[in-house]
Amino acid sequence: MSSQKKRDQLILHTALTAGRIMIENGSEVERVEDTMERIAHNAGAKTSQLFVMITGILMAINGEVGAQIEPVKRRTFDLEKISVVNDLSRQFAAHKITLQQFANQLDHLDKSTKYFPFWLQLLAAAMVSGPLEVVFRHNLPDFWITCVVGTVGWLVFYLLSKFIQIRFLSEFAAAATIGVLAIWSVHLGLGNSVDDIIIGSVMPLVPGVPITNSVRDILAGNLVSGPARGVEALVSAAAIGFGIAMVLQFL
Amino acid sequence: MSITEFFIEAAGNYVATIGFGILLNIPRRALNYAGWIGVLGYFVYKFLVIWGGGYVIGNMLGAVVIGVASLQAARIKKMPMILFNIPALVPLVPGGQAYQMIKYFALGQNSTAFVFLIQVVMISGAIAFGFLLSELVNRVQQRVWRHRG
Structure with missing residues (x-):
């Protein structure tokens, strides 16, 4: 697998995970589209095509990998996670974290829940x-x-x-x-x-x-x-x- | 409305908005702003009703103020806007009227129930329209912002 292909795969994975976490936890669709587009843009993808619904996300970028689907199965209300994804996206835009770190933190966020006691x-x-x-x-x-x-x-x-x-x-x-x-x-x-x-x-x-x-x-x-x-x-x-x-x- | 009532309502709204924020798990540093926006939105509604604006206009302008203030808070705190406007909306929810409607439907007094049904629909519509207007204000403001910067 070429490194460009790997990179494209990682961009798609990061954007889709971020989008899924946001929808699962009660974000509005426009914000999800905006965040995913920013992630793809900041990661170096020239164009990105998105189709976001509250039951699933479809995303394609102009690269060497095809479009991918991420289903959204559960829906809860945890606005803190939306805020964390937002912060991570800002940090990524400011080049404080790399794409790989971003993806790792999202996977970690997905598993942990930090509710109030x-x-x-x-x-x-x-x-x-x-x-x-x-x-x-x-x-x-x-x-x-x-x-x-x-x-x-x-x-x-x-x-x-x-x-x-x-x-x-x-x-x-x-x-x-x-x-x-x-x-x-x-x-x-x-x-x-x-x-x-x-x-x-x-x-x-x-x-x-x-x-x-x-x-x-x-x-x-x-x-x-x-x-x-x-x-x-x-x-x-x-x-x-x-x-x-x-x-x-x-x- | 007496001074005591004013302070009791302000405290009640602040506490209730923060409580709803905790139930939705909004981040700690957003709680205080959300509480104050809730108080602000409710008093815009309350004073309009007292000064004869009617409950529809009151709810609408309350929602406008909540929407605009939430965007400012979102800018200051660099957090998503929904952390502020969802809890702040709770004091405007027509819970009393909705309950009366259910009660009179359950008791079989349909004509009284319809009066409350219409109120609930009007208030919900007013809040939705208020959000529409606040979105308009926010977009105009963003345009101006961008042209200046």
Whole structure:
């Protein structure tokens, strides 16, 4: 294999891995295209052709190797990885790292996950639900119980999506849990208003990333990926709604 | 809105935006900026509603401010813009109206539910349109930037 061919292979591998990591973790399509083009350009490829969708990427460069496909199978939300890929791409553009180092770091990044500690994520769920209940409903006495219910609801969501991996089912179950706990806590006299507790507690489950990305993708002209994400957001919102509605039937 | 309410809402929004950022695992050094952008966007919405702008215009301009401020933060911090605007959007989400809609549909009071359904659709549309406008502002700004530099 000639060295030029090897180099082209490495360019394709790096760009495709970077693109896949970004899409998997919730980046919008335009940014992925931009980053991949920059990587190919900075690595010395004269032209590059890209076809990016949220289920797969197709890329070709003007060299000695053919186009390659990278499927995107799973989708999570880990915005830190997008930021790291962005930083690496900037460093590569500034010639601080070589293409081989870039590729190695991407492979390493792909395997490692550096989430916030679990207790902090639980605390964050409380931090979202309680304060937003106060902001939306001005109901200070229910602040604490909303924090607790929101945390438990998010815990159910987290555990189900980690161990069962049926995404919309976990949102449904979490919403139903929140509904039951809210009604129960008002029965026990721990809270005043079922409505306010539920409104605050479902906030950590809001599909913020798909909503925002769907709008941005559609505006950028990606008429396949944008609506696809919109459907994802709509189905999660509907799953939350059905979970709550099911509980309210038995009110 | 009294002064106490103002501070409670500001603190609530800041904390909630940061909390959502942690759930999405955004990098630590982006958290503070995201929190402040969330507060800013919410108060643009809130004051417009108080001063009689209506909730649609309020949400739209709130989203515009979030979009523009996120781009500035992205430039300062040299990080992707979505780290800032996704958490900051959370306080504008029409959670209350969406819940009321679900509730009245579940209770079978469809005419009341439709009132809230329309509100949810209007607010979501306003936020989406606000993002469109902020994108426009950002692109114009980038043009000006490039011509100067």
